[in-house]
Amino acid sequence: MIAALDLEGVLAPEIWPHLGDHFGVAELRLTTRDIGEFEELMRRRVEALNRAGLTLAAIRSVAHEVRPYLGAQEFLDRIRRHCQVMIISDTFHEFAEPIMERLGGYNLFANQFETDSSGRIVGWKLRIRGQKARVLQGMRSAGFKVIGMGDSLNDLTLLQSADYPILFRPVPALREHLPQAPVVQGLDEALNRFMEIFRSNGSSL
Ligand SMILES: [Mg+2]
Numbered sequence: 001m002i003a004a005l006d007l008e009g010v011l012a013p014e015i016w017p018h019l020g021d022h023f024g025v026a027e028l029r030l031t032t033r034d035i036g037e038f039e040e041l042m043r044r045r046v047e048a049l050n051r052a053g054l055t056l057a058a059i060r061s062v063a064h065e066v067r068p069y070l071g072a073q074e075f076l077d078r079i080r081r082h083c084q085v086m087i088i089s090d091t092f093h094e095f096a097e098p099i100m101e102r103l104g105g106y107n108l109f110a111n112q113f114e115t116d117s118s119g120r121i122v123g124w125k126l127r128i129r130g131q132k133a134r135v136l137q138g139m140r141s142a143g144f145k146v147i148g149m150g151d152s153l154n155d156l157t158l159l160q161s162a163d164y165p166i167l168f169r170p171v172p173a174l175r176e177h178l179p180q181a182p183v184v185q186g187l188d189e190a191l192n193r194f195m196e197i198f199r200s201n202g203s204s205l
Pocket of ligand 1: 006007008009010032150151152
Protein backbone atom coordinates (compact mmCIF):
# COMPACT_ATOMS: atom_id res chain seq x y z
CA MET A 1 0.00 0.00 0.00
CA ILE A 2 1.17 3.52 -0.83
CA ALA A 3 -0.24 6.81 0.43
CA ALA A 4 0.13 9.57 -2.20
CA LEU A 5 -0.60 12.83 -0.42
CA ASP A 6 -0.92 16.46 -1.37
CA LEU A 7 1.07 18.86 0.82
CA GLU A 8 -0.39 22.36 0.93
CA GLY A 9 -3.87 22.51 2.41
CA VAL A 10 -3.52 18.95 3.73
CA LEU A 11 -0.31 18.62 5.76
CA ALA A 12 0.78 22.27 5.85
CA PRO A 13 -0.77 25.68 5.16
CA GLU A 14 -0.58 27.17 1.69
CA ILE A 15 2.84 28.79 1.21
CA TRP A 16 1.99 31.46 -1.40
CA PRO A 17 -0.59 33.30 0.75
CA HIS A 18 2.06 33.52 3.46
CA LEU A 19 4.35 35.22 0.92
CA GLY A 20 1.48 37.50 -0.15
CA ASP A 21 0.87 38.57 3.45
CA HIS A 22 4.53 39.01 4.24
CA PHE A 23 5.36 41.14 1.21
CA GLY A 24 1.95 42.85 0.89
CA VAL A 25 1.40 41.54 -2.66
CA ALA A 26 -2.25 40.59 -3.09
CA GLU A 27 -1.73 38.51 -6.23
CA LEU A 28 0.56 36.10 -4.38
CA ARG A 29 -2.32 35.12 -2.10
CA LEU A 30 -4.01 33.21 -4.95
CA THR A 31 -3.68 29.43 -4.74
CA THR A 32 -4.77 26.30 -6.58
CA ARG A 33 -7.93 26.62 -4.53
CA ASP A 34 -8.71 29.88 -6.41
CA ILE A 35 -7.38 29.20 -9.93
CA GLY A 36 -7.55 25.68 -11.31
CA GLU A 37 -5.30 26.36 -14.32
CA PHE A 38 -1.85 25.97 -12.80
CA GLU A 39 0.17 27.52 -15.67
CA GLU A 40 -1.94 30.65 -15.49
CA LEU A 41 -1.60 30.78 -11.72
CA MET A 42 2.20 30.46 -11.97
CA ARG A 43 2.42 33.13 -14.66
CA ARG A 44 0.53 35.56 -12.44
CA ARG A 45 2.66 34.71 -9.43
CA VAL A 46 5.95 35.15 -11.27
CA GLU A 47 4.82 38.44 -12.86
CA ALA A 48 3.81 39.72 -9.43
CA LEU A 49 7.17 38.68 -7.93
CA ASN A 50 9.14 40.39 -10.67
CA ARG A 51 7.02 43.53 -10.48
CA ALA A 52 7.76 43.67 -6.75
CA GLY A 53 11.47 43.01 -7.38
CA LEU A 54 11.45 39.81 -5.29
CA THR A 55 14.18 37.25 -5.98
CA LEU A 56 14.02 33.54 -5.25
CA ALA A 57 16.36 34.01 -2.27
CA ALA A 58 14.05 36.66 -0.79
CA ILE A 59 10.88 34.58 -1.03
CA ARG A 60 12.54 31.28 -0.11
CA SER A 61 13.57 32.44 3.34
CA VAL A 62 10.00 33.59 4.03
CA ALA A 63 8.53 30.37 2.60
CA HIS A 64 10.71 28.47 5.06
CA GLU A 65 8.80 30.07 7.94
CA VAL A 66 5.76 27.92 7.09
CA ARG A 67 5.37 25.04 9.52
CA PRO A 68 3.34 21.83 9.05
CA TYR A 69 -0.15 21.74 10.54
CA LEU A 70 -0.30 20.60 14.14
CA GLY A 71 -0.62 16.82 14.13
CA ALA A 72 0.63 16.35 10.56
CA GLN A 73 3.88 14.72 11.60
CA GLU A 74 2.04 12.37 13.97
CA PHE A 75 -0.50 11.53 11.28
CA LEU A 76 2.30 10.47 8.91
CA ASP A 77 4.07 8.60 11.68
CA ARG A 78 0.92 6.58 12.36
CA ILE A 79 0.18 5.68 8.74
CA ARG A 80 3.79 4.88 7.81
CA ARG A 81 3.53 1.70 9.91
CA HIS A 82 1.02 0.40 7.36
CA CYS A 83 2.08 1.91 4.06
CA GLN A 84 4.74 3.86 2.21
CA VAL A 85 4.28 7.61 2.15
CA MET A 86 4.87 9.87 -0.85
CA ILE A 87 4.12 13.57 -1.02
CA ILE A 88 3.11 14.58 -4.56
CA SER A 89 2.60 18.32 -4.78
CA ASP A 90 2.48 21.31 -7.09
CA THR A 91 4.64 23.15 -4.58
CA PHE A 92 8.31 23.90 -5.25
CA HIS A 93 11.29 22.06 -3.82
CA GLU A 94 12.92 25.39 -2.99
CA PHE A 95 9.99 26.19 -0.69
CA ALA A 96 8.99 22.93 0.83
CA GLU A 97 12.11 20.95 1.76
CA PRO A 98 12.20 22.32 5.36
CA ILE A 99 8.55 21.31 5.81
CA MET A 100 9.43 17.83 4.61
CA GLU A 101 12.23 17.64 7.18
CA ARG A 102 9.84 18.67 9.94
CA LEU A 103 7.28 16.11 8.78
CA GLY A 104 9.83 13.32 9.19
CA GLY A 105 11.88 13.27 6.00
CA TYR A 106 9.51 11.82 3.42
CA ASN A 107 10.04 11.89 -0.33
CA LEU A 108 8.69 14.97 -2.05
CA PHE A 109 7.77 15.02 -5.74
CA ALA A 110 7.37 18.68 -6.66
CA ASN A 111 8.37 21.39 -9.13
CA GLN A 112 11.45 23.59 -9.41
CA PHE A 113 12.09 27.24 -10.21
CA GLU A 114 14.35 28.54 -12.96
CA THR A 115 16.31 31.70 -12.17
CA ASP A 116 18.63 34.04 -14.05
CA SER A 117 22.10 35.05 -12.85
CA SER A 118 20.63 37.76 -10.60
CA GLY A 119 18.37 35.29 -8.80
CA ARG A 120 15.22 36.54 -10.45
CA ILE A 121 12.65 33.84 -11.24
CA VAL A 122 12.28 33.49 -15.00
CA GLY A 123 10.38 30.24 -15.21
CA TRP A 124 9.60 26.92 -13.62
CA LYS A 125 10.10 23.27 -14.33
CA LEU A 126 6.90 21.36 -13.85
CA ARG A 127 8.10 17.96 -12.82
CA ILE A 128 4.73 17.04 -11.45
CA ARG A 129 2.20 18.80 -13.65
CA GLY A 130 0.28 16.26 -15.68
CA GLN A 131 2.39 13.48 -14.22
CA LYS A 132 0.36 12.65 -11.13
CA ALA A 133 -1.81 10.12 -12.92
CA ARG A 134 1.25 8.53 -14.52
CA VAL A 135 3.13 8.30 -11.21
CA LEU A 136 0.15 6.61 -9.59
CA GLN A 137 -0.45 4.26 -12.51
CA GLY A 138 3.21 3.22 -12.23
CA MET A 139 2.73 2.35 -8.58
CA ARG A 140 -0.43 0.43 -9.33
CA SER A 141 1.11 -1.54 -12.18
CA ALA A 142 3.94 -2.45 -9.76
CA GLY A 143 1.24 -4.11 -7.65
CA PHE A 144 0.64 -1.43 -5.01
CA LYS A 145 -2.74 -0.21 -3.93
CA VAL A 146 -2.79 3.56 -3.61
CA ILE A 147 -4.60 5.84 -1.19
CA GLY A 148 -4.73 9.39 -2.60
CA MET A 149 -5.60 12.46 -0.54
CA GLY A 150 -5.86 16.07 -1.71
CA ASP A 151 -7.92 19.24 -1.38
CA SER A 152 -8.00 21.07 -4.73
CA LEU A 153 -8.67 20.65 -8.42
CA ASN A 154 -4.96 20.21 -9.10
CA ASP A 155 -5.23 16.89 -7.22
CA LEU A 156 -8.02 15.62 -9.45
CA THR A 157 -5.95 13.23 -11.59
CA LEU A 158 -4.14 11.93 -8.52
CA LEU A 159 -7.45 11.19 -6.84
CA GLN A 160 -8.99 9.70 -9.98
CA SER A 161 -6.02 7.35 -10.34
CA ALA A 162 -6.04 6.18 -6.72
CA ASP A 163 -7.69 2.97 -5.50
CA TYR A 164 -8.90 4.92 -2.46
CA PRO A 165 -9.40 8.65 -3.06
CA ILE A 166 -9.98 10.83 0.00
CA LEU A 167 -11.02 14.48 -0.27
CA PHE A 168 -9.47 16.63 2.45
CA ARG A 169 -11.55 19.80 3.12
CA PRO A 170 -12.15 19.91 -0.64
CA VAL A 171 -13.04 22.92 -2.75
CA PRO A 172 -16.64 22.46 -4.00
CA ALA A 173 -15.52 21.87 -7.62
CA LEU A 174 -13.38 18.91 -6.57
CA ARG A 175 -16.30 17.38 -4.73
CA GLU A 176 -18.47 17.74 -7.83
CA HIS A 177 -15.91 15.80 -9.89
CA LEU A 178 -15.69 12.97 -7.37
CA PRO A 179 -19.10 12.75 -5.71
CA GLN A 180 -18.52 9.18 -4.49
CA ALA A 181 -15.21 9.86 -2.71
CA PRO A 182 -15.25 10.21 1.06
CA VAL A 183 -14.66 13.69 2.49
CA VAL A 184 -12.69 14.33 5.68
CA GLN A 185 -12.45 17.64 7.53
CA GLY A 186 -9.22 17.10 9.45
CA LEU A 187 -6.26 14.81 10.05
CA ASP A 188 -7.96 12.90 12.91
CA GLU A 189 -10.81 12.01 10.60
CA ALA A 190 -8.34 11.18 7.82
CA LEU A 191 -6.47 8.83 10.15
CA ASN A 192 -9.69 6.96 10.93
CA ARG A 193 -10.38 6.61 7.23
CA PHE A 194 -6.85 5.35 6.53
CA MET A 195 -7.14 2.81 9.36
CA GLU A 196 -10.40 1.48 7.90
CA ILE A 197 -8.67 1.01 4.55
CA PHE A 198 -5.68 -0.73 6.14
CA ARG A 199 -8.05 -2.98 8.12
CA SER A 200 -10.08 -3.89 5.01
CA ASN A 201 -6.80 -4.85 3.32
CA GLY A 202 -5.81 -7.15 6.16
CA SER A 203 -3.14 -4.98 7.78
CA SER A 204 -2.66 -5.98 11.43
CA LEU A 205 -3.25 -2.94 13.61
MG1 LIG B 1 -3.42 21.36 -1.91
